[in-house]
Amino acid sequence: MPVSRTLDGPIWRRRTRQSDWLRYAAWVALAILFVFSWEVMNRGTLWVFVEDAPRQAADLASRSWPPRWEYLPRLWQPLWDTINMATLGTLIGTIIAVPVAFLAARNTTPSAVILRPAALFIIVASRSINSLIWALLLVTIVGPGLLAGIIAIALRSIGFIGKLLYEAIEEIDPGQVEAVKATGASQAQVIDYAIVPQLLPAFAGITVFRWDINIRESAILGLVGAGGLGLNLQASLNMLAWSQVTVIFALILITVLVSEWVSAKVRHAII
Structure with a gap:
């Protein structure tokens, strides 16, 4: 367990300062990766189709129902x-x-x-x-x-x-x-x-x-x-x-x- 020295005496810490900095760096890297991935996704996505997706899904559901149970055999x-x-x-x-x-x-x-x-x-x-x-x-x-x-x-x-x-x-x-x-x-x-x-x-x-x-x-x-x-x-x-x-x-x-x-x-x- 790491210890920090102060005027009031030693303070027990869960992690060392180096471990804390590594954790912060990992979170920053994860945020950068998320932003980069989002940009890549936006570059290849046509949002006009995404906005129209609920209507298309409803249309497909209407065509799929009722099931044709005579096809089951x-x-x-x-x-x-x-x-x-x-x-x-x-x-x-x-x-x-x-x-x-x-x-x-x-x-x-x-x-x-x-x-x-x-x-x-x-x-x-x-x-x-x-x-x-x-x-x-x-x-x-x-x-x-x-x-x-x-x-x-x-x-x-x-x-x-x-x-x-x-x-x-x-x-x-x-x-x-x-x-x-x-x-x-x-x-x-x-x-x-x-x-x-x-x-x-x-x-x-x-x-x-x-x-x-x-x-x-x-x-x-x-x-x-x-x-x-x-x-x-x-x-x-x-x-x-x-x-x-x-x-x-x-x-x-x-x-x-x-x-x-x-x-x-x-x-x-x-x-």
């Missing part, structure tokens, strides 16, 4: 495709992410010089690119359809699951690992009997949570040709069929709410 198959896309993508991503996580964790990697940086690169590369961008690239490579969506979901899931899992591996109790090693167990047995039991609750929670996220992302991948509900959404938007768009949005909302409920129940039961 045509969405069951795309909805099933969306759920399958999310589930298969999560499964494939998990299968790849598990060994990558063990290679990335400091306490389980066999090579901290070569394999660990390579595993961390895979995790960062996966997390750096959004699922929609992955789908856009894969539709160009493998063609439109569910396969592109499944691979896109899997590629995105590798980074998410791998990062959280390798952090969980690094936080395990080393005492249990040392106890199993003391019995003369092999490395595979140490992983099987000392590491995996500690990871199972975290692993299950991470996987189910990622599946819940993938349900939401799969619903829009069809916008770039990856199948699922997104294809119907894109077709309805192209035809300006706003009453159909409302039905699709309602179905996506209900699906996400159900997946959120299932995810919470499963994680609560496991953890």
Whole structure:
């Protein structure tokens, strides 16, 4: 704790003068950044459209209501495709992410010089690119359809699951690992009997949570040709069929709410 000397004796201060000046400088820099960002935004914004936005929103809402509920039966198959896309993508991503996580964790990697940086690169590369961008690239490579969506979901899931899992591996109790090693167990047995039991609750929670996220992302991948509900959404938007768009949005909302409920129940039961 810093102390200031005065004629009346020492005064205890929460921070040093240098820390106070650094805080003031940080606030000034933040204010300058805000002003600069505001100027950049104003430069590229046509405020006449912003002023007209409430009227346009009201017009769009009037076109979207009432929903065209007779369109709903045509969405069951795309909805099933969306759920399958999310589930298969999560499964494939998990299968790849598990060994990558063990290679990335400091306490389980066999090579901290070569394999660990390579595993961390895979995790960062996966997390750096959004699922929609992955789908856009894969539709160009493998063609439109569910396969592109499944691979896109899997590629995105590798980074998410791998990062959280390798952090969980690094936080395990080393005492249990040392106890199993003391019995003369092999490395595979140490992983099987000392590491995996500690990871199972975290692993299950991470996987189910990622599946819940993938349900939401799969619903829009069809916008770039990856199948699922997104294809119907894109077709309805192209035809300006706003009453159909409302039905699709309602179905996506209900699906996400159900997946959120299932995810919470499963994680609560496991953890």
